[in-house]
Amino acid sequence: MDHHQSSSEVTVHHAPGGKEVVQKIIRTTVILSVITLIELALGLGMYLMPNASSALILFIKGVIVILSLLKAFYIVGVFMHLGEEIKNLIMTIIVPLLLFVWFIAAFLLDGSSWRNLRNTNGKSKTEQVVSGSKAEKITPAEGH
Amino acid sequence: MAQAPAAEMETKWWSGGKSPFNVEYGKLMMWYFLMSDAFTFGAFLISYGTIRFSQNFWPDPNKVFNAFPLAGHANLPLAFVSLMTFILIVSSVTMVLAVHAGHHNDKKSVIKWMIWTIIGGIAFLACQAWEWTHLITGDHAVMVNGVVEHIGTTVTRNPWGPEVAGAMHDGHHLTTTGPVAFGGYFFGITGFHGFHVLSGVVINIIMLIMTINGVFEKRGHYLMIEKAGLYWHFVDLVWVFVFLCFYLI
Numbered sequence: 001m002d003h004h005q006s007s008s009e010v011t012v013h014h015a016p017g018g019k020e021v022v023q024k025i026i027r028t029t030v031i032l033s034v035i036t037l038i039e040l041a042l043g044l045g046m047y048l049m050p051n052a053s054s055a056l057i058l059f060i061k062g063v064i065v066i067l068s069l070l071k072a073f074y075i076v077g078v079f080m081h082l083g084e085e086i087k088n089l090i091m092t093i094i095v096p097l098l099l100f101v102w103f104i105a106a107f108l109l110d111g112s113s114w115r116n117l118r119n120t121n122g123k124s125k126t127e128q129v130v131s132g133s134k135a136e137k138i139t140p141a142e143g144h
Numbered sequence: 145m146a147q148a149p150a151a152e153m154e155t156k157w158w159s160g161g162k163s164p165f166n167v168e169y170g171k172l173m174m175w176y177f178l179m180s181d182a183f184t185f186g187a188f189l190i191s192y193g194t195i196r197f198s199q200n201f202w203p204d205p206n207k208v209f210n211a212f213p214l215a216g217h218a219n220l221p222l223a224f225v226s227l228m229t230f231i232l233i234v235s236s237v238t239m240v241l242a243v244h245a246g247h248h249n250d251k252k253s254v255i256k257w258m259i260w261t262i263i264g265g266i267a268f269l270a271c272q273a274w275e276w277t278h279l280i281t282g283d284h285a286v287m288v289n290g291v292v293e294h295i296g297t298t299v300t301r302n303p304w305g306p307e308v309a310g311a312m313h314d315g316h317h318l319t320t321t322g323p324v325a326f327g328g329y330f331f332g333i334t335g336f337h338g339f340h341v342l343s344g345v346v347i348n349i350i351m352l353i354m355t356i357n358g359v360f361e362k363r364g365h366y367l368m369i370e371k372a373g374l375y376w377h378f379v380d381l382v383w384v385f386v387f388l389c390f391y392l393i
Contacts, residue, residue, distance in 0.1 A: 109199030
């Protein structure tokens with residue numbers, strides 16, 4: 001039986017870490033908690049300034065999204081030990097997830113285009129002669 | 145990867161007779177299952193985002209999720225969901241400590257950390273049960289077709305609409321009904337995630353019983369704890385994005 005008491009399918013064994021592994025876990029826990037606290041502070045910040053410009057709100061939301069991706073990186077890399085696997089395995093997990101780049105962009109753009117079409121009663125921007133505020137009054141209820 | 149041992153660099157991974165990914169079959173398949181599950185959750189959340197982007201109005205999460213158990217009507221935005229998030233992070237930490245104890249074949253520590261992980265999972269589910277109950281049964285005064293009605297948040301009704309200009313009710317701004325999709329997506333996605341937590345707790349309880357019975361001790365390794373751990377961390381990972389999409393932005 002192998003010294004590290006592992007599966008026979010594993011060729012190269014990682015030595016089971018000692019105290020330094022526990023320290024890494026504690027450090028990651030602190031990082032995750034701090035990121036979460038920053039996210040909460042930003043979320044509450046948006047609540048406390050109801051008159052902030054939409055550009056600022058969008059910026060804060062963008063920061064929160066990036067912080068969440070950072071949390072995901074730490075959970076997958078450290079807690080799930082993906083960072084310690086061999087490169088081929090990492091790639092078969094990470095590369096397919098790149099599909100999300102298209103997935104998110106295409107569908108969110110579709111959603112916002114849907115809103116524009118509804119608000120402008122199906123007319124494109126060049127066809128619009130009414131101002132934005134008047135356009136909102138044209139609701140589907142006025143159709144048949 | 146930084147300090148890859150020399151043997152790892154020199155091994156001909158694809159020459160046959162060994163796992164080219166240097167992991168056992170079960171762990172590799174758990175990774176691929178989790179990847180497919182990530183796409184399932186991703187599709188749900190992107191669908192939610194698409195509908196949200198198509199609406200002129202969407203409820204402000206700080207107004208919807210502002211209650212805390214035993215705090216009455218105090219306005220505490222994000223407080224309860226922060227508690228839920230920390231419970232899940234802590235249970236993820238206790239799980240990784242159980243996996244670490246498994247690497248050392250330390251049965252006593254594995255049992256201790258698995259018990260803490262299970263407690264964390266049950267605590268999270270209890271919080272979610274309270275939150276759902278609060279949303280479904282919590283009545284709000286809403287203007288429906290010119291009449292004030294009291295409705296809760298369900299998959300068919302949403303009291304969190306835009307404010308009616310100038311109309312007050314019991315010291316609050318009166319609102320109209322909001323987009324119906326809000327409840328459907330909220331209960332659908334947090335429910336699907338909660339079901340993952342529930343199945344994770346069941347898996348962890350099975351792992352705990354197997355550990356107590358000495359199954360892994362006889363087998364010589366605690367790799368099953370690692371696989372259950374992967375699933376449990378994934379549940380935490382999904383919560384990061386559910387928390388982001390429903391409560392923060």
